[in-house]
Amino acid sequence: ATSANAQAAAFKFAPIGIATDHDIHVPEGYQWKTLVRWGDALFSEANGAYDAENGVSADMSDKVFGENTDGMELFEVDGKQLIAVNSEYVNPKINLPADAEGTPRSADEVTLLKNLQGVTVMEVADNGNGYEVVIDSPYNRRITHDTPMTMDGPVAGTDLVKTNADPAGMSPVGTMNNCGSGKTLWGTYLTCEENFNGYFGATGAEPVGAGYTRYGIGGEGRYAYEKFDARFDLTAEPNEPHRHGWITEIDPADPTSTPVKHSALGRFKHENAEMVQAADGRVVVYMGDDERGEFIYKYVSNGIYTDGGSTEGLLSDGQLYVAKFNDDQTGEWLALTPETTGMSAEEILVFARMAGSAVGATTMDRPEWVACNPLKVEAYCALTNNKNRGVKPNAGGDDTPAVGPNPRETNNYGQIVRWTPANEDHGSTEFTWDLYVMAGNPTVYDNAYAGSDNVNAGNMFNSPDGMAFDSEGMLWIQTDGDDSNEGEFEGQGNNQMLVGNPETGEIARFMTVPNGAEVTGLCWSADRKVAFVGVQHPGGSWPDNTGKPRSAVVAVWRKDGATVG
Ligand code: FEO
Ligand code: CA
Ligand code: CA
Ligand code: CA
Secondary structure (H helix, E strand, O other), X not given: OOOHHHHHHHOOOXXXXXXXXXXXXXXXXXXXXXXXXXOOEOOHHHOOOOEOOOEOOHHHOOOEOXXXXXXXXXXXXXXXXXXXXXXXXXXXXXXXXXXXXXXXXXXXXXXXXXXXXXXXXXXXXXXXXXXXXXXXXXXXXXXXXXXXXXXXXXXXXXXXXXXXXXXXXXXXXXXXXXXXXXXXXXXXXXXXXOOHHHHOEOOOOOOOOHHHHOOOOOOOOOOOHHHOOHHHEOOOOOOHHHHOOOEEEEOOOOOOOOOEEEHXXXXXXXXXXXXXXXXXXXXXEEEEEOOEOOOEEEEEEEEEOOOXXXXXXXXXXXXXXXXXXXXXXXXXXXXXXXXXXXXXXXXXXXXXXXXXXXXOOOOOEOEEEEEEOOOOOOEEEEEOOEOOOOOOOOOOOOOOOOOOOOXXXXXXXXXXXXXXXXXXXXXXXXXXXXXXXXXXXXXXXXXXXXXXXXXXOOOOOOOEEEEEEOOOOOEEEEEOOOOOOOHHHOOOOOOEEEEEOOOOOXXXXXXXXXXXXXXXXXXXXXXXXXXXXXXXXXXXXXXXXXXXXXXXXXXXXXXXXOOOO
8 A cells, every 4th residue: 555645746636635524625736616506507598597595497497507417528619618418317305396395296397307407518618717608609508308319220110119109119208317428439429328217107007027127117206207297107108218228429519419319339227438449440338337236338330430430320230248257357248149148139229138147247336437548458447336235126137246346245335347358459359357446444444345455544435436537548536425434434535536547556536525425527628727527416505605505517727727637
């Protein structure tokens, strides 16, 4: 274990200590400010729409920044900088009038909740002070649970996705529980639909079958949508949930474009989508399925991408694989095909979890973000934690033994697995793996729960989740864990963002967020002088110091104008 001081030499910032307050902390010489909060106007007609006591009204709810910011990417379009950013979910208690007690009572109240989730595209501009949102920019756009979309790939138009409203099965509506993100090689945004299952409920008889239970679909919807919108009623529309849980592509450069759900990439509780290229130019997308005992997937296109060339078919025609990690630190990508799974081509994609089980994929400790090193052919996945090994949250799932990259029985801390594809080729079906870091608490434990050698009292954390590499090849790690600072977590403080050196293994704390919040979503300004960081579900009344807590994107920069990191 190295000391925090020794680490300081390896990073271009002085690592900071933990915090337990309701504020943000960054290293000496850095500064931060709030860029945009839940309820802030994207269009001038919504100026002042947010009220500290009542939040936002339904009629303004698709003209403001949504709640619970998550995955985020920056795009340069015609000399402008655009950020596309997810709003994963809403807290109905603080969005709805107090007397609703957290459950919508009308179609209007459902619309309010639908509109404050989904995706925001917004132009940002450098005002010399950490950027600001360009209100009324022609690029500004909200994409919600009611936005018309299309679907491509093998599932589009098949019986599994036909509904009363869309008998052709080609025009799904809305993108939901948008968690992590991705950026294509051609400059579009990938939004990743995670816990979509919770939005559906049955007003009468429930559809039955392994395809529902494995994905946790059934019972009552978390927001009572089904009572006011038949699309979310499992009794009326049993195929509607098959139209969600996909990777959806949005072109931020064209505010009139129709988002596309790419069925070829499989349906599960998507965390993020990390796109790289195989040695031969094929497109590779790594994806985690964030639930205890689920899998890591890889999609490989059949066609190749060349700079500025056609993107036709690159995300609709390809092969989906699932990862098998062996105890000897080798691994393989198992192709999901009718031959290997005994399922039809469309069933493999709609019920990817079951296809993964059929081929013997390795159950993981909740795969969150995957990030690939831009300077080296290797990939990292945050396995956030597994507090309940052996209990299957997803009926029909596999046993979850403590094996391979998931070595600890009760795993409250999480770990980051790294794999190196054979032949330095992301297109290869074989790899070797190791654990980049096993989080832990060396002040409480002196066994495996102390964590790996690169964890010490000065940099410890739990529950790695968001991850991104910067252009210099440093790995940024965001946490979504227990911030009680008590017991097993004593000395770890609030959730935090750290920077890891992939070569030396050193890890240093860069930022802490308000108690109650997780850190999720990270991108940089085009000149890399400003980092944009998401603060989700803060506690207290951050950042206004009065009224409701407001999730927000903050900008962080160096006072001397150098690049961040
Ligand atoms: Fe929405 Fe798995 O985090
Ligand atoms: Ca996450
Ligand atoms: Ca998480
Ligand atoms: Ca979250």
